[in-house]
Amino acid sequence: MSYISVRHAHKEFINNGAPLTILEDINLDIERGEFICLLGPSGSGKSTLLNAMAGFELISSGSITIDGEPVKAPQLRYVTVFQNYGLLPWRTVESNIALGLESKGVPKSERAAIVDKYVTMVGLGHARHRYPAELSGGMQQRVSIARALAVDPDIIFMDEPLGALDALTRIHLQDEISRICREEGKTVIFVTHDIEEAVVLADRIVLLSANPGRVQTIIPVNIIDRTDRTSASFVNIRNHIFEQFQLAREDKIEFYI
């Protein structure tokens, strides 16, 4: 059995008395150390799927197992990075990064060194004593990533973490997330609706179609230099996904000018 295994996952909500299917028969196998992007239009249930794997919202039927164990609740071994950062505004950068270490029972004497390692890794050594409100969106997301890494998790779930950032900051952080997560050997599940972002980051892209959310296709990404966004292989994969993405849209004929 694979490391993360999703079998016939089904999720529905009751909307005005009528059941609404969000996820339909999702099957997915993810291996340890893989970087997976869940890519899809809005309504494809990509965030719902991520939340189900992370244990925040359970699926209605089917099964999700991590390392052979069914997912029932969020755990410190599988940490989530949120789109709106989820930092604690009353704590400094350092203290935010230490949050998970406190629950983990890491002795105080060891915390400082761990915090120092990750605050430096995300390039915020100079801002360690500042508060989240004093940081830009990009810097806040770096803190959130450092906080996730600090607990040394097996899996990092990322729910459109760069969605609220400007284009240049996004590109910069994409490269950094790719580098850091691969260096640290983490398994990453990354939700995005940005095709280019998925190509830059993923080992495999899981393309979801909308209403209800289904796995349309899974596309492996084999690029030698991920940071070169103009190489032929990059453009090829992007175009391939773009075609698939058009198919994934429910309303194919609608164009907006």
Next chain:
Amino acid sequence: MKRYTYIPGAFLMALIIWVCIAHFGGFNEALFPTPYKVFLGFGELLRNGILVQDIVDSLWRFFIGYTVSVVSGVLLGLVLGWYRGIWNYINPIVQVIRPISPVAWLPFIVLFFGIGEAPAIVIIFMAAFFPVLLSTVSAIQTIDPVYIKVARNFGIKEPAVLFKIILPAVFPNIASGLHIALGTAWIFLVTGEMVGSQTGLGFLIIDMRNNLRNDLLMVAILTIGFVGLFLDWSVSMGEKWIYKRWGIEK
């Protein structure tokens, strides 16, 4: 910079109207004092130490009543807001009690707490308690879900989560409730001190009314206004600091 012209301008205008009413209103000077008489009255009450003593006594009662209501309102609100099942049972009762002026309970307050210091403090407490309680409960029920997700993800257990995450996360929303409660409580200080207590700005008002010293009555009224303004300003400063730290645009 405009503040510096608005504020003196406003006071000057009020002063002119006051002088006009006093001079052209045809009232007995003992019943409606001129600003000058009130100014002299200020001096009188400052010299004999009554005013300062009354301000100190009032602030002390206010401090106790308000602090107890803030602590109990926030703690109770935290628990009731978090465990919604209980709140559903408490809420209807709160909604009935809330619109009743604390003064209405006076005979019962005297019955339970006697006269003297206690009724004033109890009335201040009651005036502040409900705004604090309700703003805390509603702040917790509308908490940004990301904080709860973070708490669950990073393994912060109940009940520690209440003080470690939930309370600080909603604190800016509670702060506005604390601000409202402060104003309400200060208004009820006067009423509270009318019963039983022999000092304080509320007592000063009753005392001067009974002595037909309307100039000193006016001194007491103005003092209550300015001390209230100062308290309000202090809380605003605290609130601003919180909004800045929490990164909330107001």
